[in-house]
Amino acid sequence: MNHSDRIAVWLTGTALALVALGSGPALVGAGGCSAAACHGSADPVFGRRTLGNEYATWEARDPHARAFETLESDGSRAIAERLAAGGRKVIPAAEDARCLACHSSLEALGAPGAPPSVARDGVGCESCHGAAGSWIGIHVTRDWDVFGPGERERRFGMVALGGLARRADRCAGCHVGEGASRGRLARDVNHDLIAAGHPPLRFEFSAFLANMPAHWREHGRNDAPDFPARAWAIGQAASARAAARLLESRARGALHGQTPWPELAEYACASCHHEIGLATPAASGADAPPKPTLAKWGTWYFPLIEMPLGPAGTTMRPCLARLGTLMDAPRPIAGEVVGAARDAATMLERWLADVDRQPFDQGRVTALIGSLRTGGVTPLARQDGRWDLEAQTFLALVPLRQALPPRQRADRGLMLEIIDRRTRLQSYYGTRPPGP
């Protein structure tokens, strides 16, 4: 039996096994939230604590609602066929555990009593808010007000998405990825999937959050001018932590032969994916000897990670540098990577808690923008993950600018620079220079 067949069997077995174990609270499905009087109003309802039209917003405008449908598209069919290369059995994407883990409410696969149609919801309410079986009843009563967000999560499993760190963490579970744990499927867009046609994941929390049609209003600390800057900084930390944890689980899996290793999705795509074009070397012997270009690790989640911390960020440097050195080797040693990635994740965890508490006042934001701009707009070189750095810089400048007071925000130079950076990024992904 080959690998894919095993997955198929395992997938069909998973539901039964998890039912038997009774693990996980019951899923209700998006339909359970969609009553007009609850979250299914067509328009926002005046005078309520929630908007009331959350379901409608999600259903009509939120791409998460289409996550399952995507698995039935031509593109997904092509991916499934390519994954079956070499004569393996084609597993339709809509039945493949690797796909369903993110493209549906994860727990749908194992939740007792969940109607099979729940998978068809795509990424529904409970994918982010938590399986509602244990709180759907109580959360409409006054008793619910007794519990704070933390308690609601601990006791009932309703995820405290009001906290930005928790929210970013929840997004990163799919948008960065997470290893398999306690009956949960691995959510991992690895190089195998990308090569078969899945777009590579490049998660940046503040941009993704801004692009998602909000079915909520921000409250408390979130309803403050520094929100975009906080979202960026917290997103950086949460994404990097998720990436370090994913790497740890990939390396650990490799020790048992369960995951591919080295995992090529860990590296800058353009490290390898550039056309072979050899520049004429400089004739003079005076220039510094260049390094041979090798695959570069961690160019998406880690290039700016020290920045929001200021001087404190330097404490993280040796830890990440060690991980980088291990990963940049032609044959990274999985056993060593496990430990280094775990250390990095622990450190990032601590930092995430710090940054979650910190305000981002005008001075701090101005300083951050200043240091992002000092690099200037440099030519995009191939192979070295430069595009990733440039893209992260652009994605940092946008929310930081939004966190400035209106007068500074209107700085024409800053705005033009941001527009210029975006144009360049769109025209060139480190492989082919713009133009004919």
Add this chain to the structure above:
Amino acid sequence: MIKHGTTETASTRERIHVMQKHPARPPAVSALAAAVVFLACASAVAQHAGGGTRTGPTPWLFGESYCAPCHAHPESYRSEQVVCRMNEAQTWEKSDKHKNAFALLSGPRGLHMGKVLKIDVTTNAACLNCHSAPLAPAAPRPGGERLAVRTQQFDRTRDGVTCVVCHGAFREWVLDHTAFEDPEWRGLSRAEKERRAGMVDLWDPATRTRKCLSCHLGNLDEDKILTHAMYAAGHPPLPGIEVSSFCEAMPNHWEWLRDKQAGRRPEVVQTLKQTLDLNKLEQTELVAVGGLLTLREALRLLAAQVSADRPDVPGMRWPDFARFDCYACHHDVNRPNWRQDRLFPGAPGRPPAPTWPMALVILGLEAAGPDQAAQRREEYQRGLRALHEALAAEPFGDRPRTIAAAQGLADWTDETVKALAKTRIDRPLALKLLRTLCRLDRDDLPDYDTARQLFWALRTIARELEPDPKARAPIDAVLARMDNRLGFSLPSAGLQVPIEETLEIRLKAVARFDPAPFLELVGELTRALPSR
């Protein structure tokens, strides 16, 4: 008279002196002089070079200036009993890039690579073994060539890949063959000349192919490895190689068999006929044998490198990415992209072996005993599947499985080469092979290098089948269009221009390649082929 290096010995000066006096009969006289000099010190030589017990010929590295006094005299062609053109040194001097192989190490790219790799490219064996005459290793490895430690008129700086690098760097044949009218020398078979005297039998298609491939593809036993570290430091990508086309591109300093009879004295033709089959379809045979051996050598190299996992050469720790398909990774990730439509030989995301060395296997397979073709095809497919699966089992391959699969398939090619050697390729068979090449599996889109192998093979076989350019015009027209459109010809063939002048043309042709027009033109070619 061509220029000479600075390391002349008394014997050379004597040879040249004699030749200037008697230009019409230089070889015999100079041979006599050389024989006298060398016989005198033969015993000392044996002790020095052989290191005690010596079983074969004596490794000895001669420079080009040792050969040129005879082989730069085309006027001897008709007047002498010689079997070669006698202008070989002039061709090598004026047109052959092998001459510049060492000199270019000191060029800007060579210097740059040296800085990146932190080695002196003009003395490092990893470079010299291909860019000059190989250096004798401190401790010879089993299976490796016996290499010369003694040199004669060898000037590394101007000799590059010199005559004896291919013809055999051994003392015995170099001396003996100068007495070419000696019946004892003439009476030796090609195999005996190789075994006893060290003259490499380059008329044997397998031997010639192996010789070329040792550098142009790589050979671990001979320490000729181009690693990814060297590529990344700036070494131009090695193009795929079809030996017959490369021979023409050198350009060949020898005559193809069909040209050997014209204008020769009858006794020379008689001599040639004793050792060579002058009427065989030599180039077609070379394409077919080369097609098998290219895969074999690629597999041997893969297996050897996976097993060796050596740290002493830059980039020799496994995985050496240079053993994988360059363009599996090095391609644009933009869409639409024809690469997306290609089938995966192994699994998506797992770099596969390059496909170009497999492109021409079908020729040898079809030609080696038609009754066994079906069985061979099945064995080949099975071997290939095992290789692809081993390489796809994990990124950069499951090592033990890769070694086993590569060796298994290499053994299969050895068997097929043996069977092929018993087959005489005649016109109907060559035509059949041409048709086989045209009947490509349309679902399996060839990449640039694979398509170029097919192009080279098609061109070589078609030209040999129909030597008359007028009769061949329709085929030539399609091939010319294919070449113009897709840029298959090596832009620096037969030109001693610096690599920088042509490298960009070559790399652009790869980057711009599209399989659709290629397949279309192959279709046109099928229609232009003669019916019989």
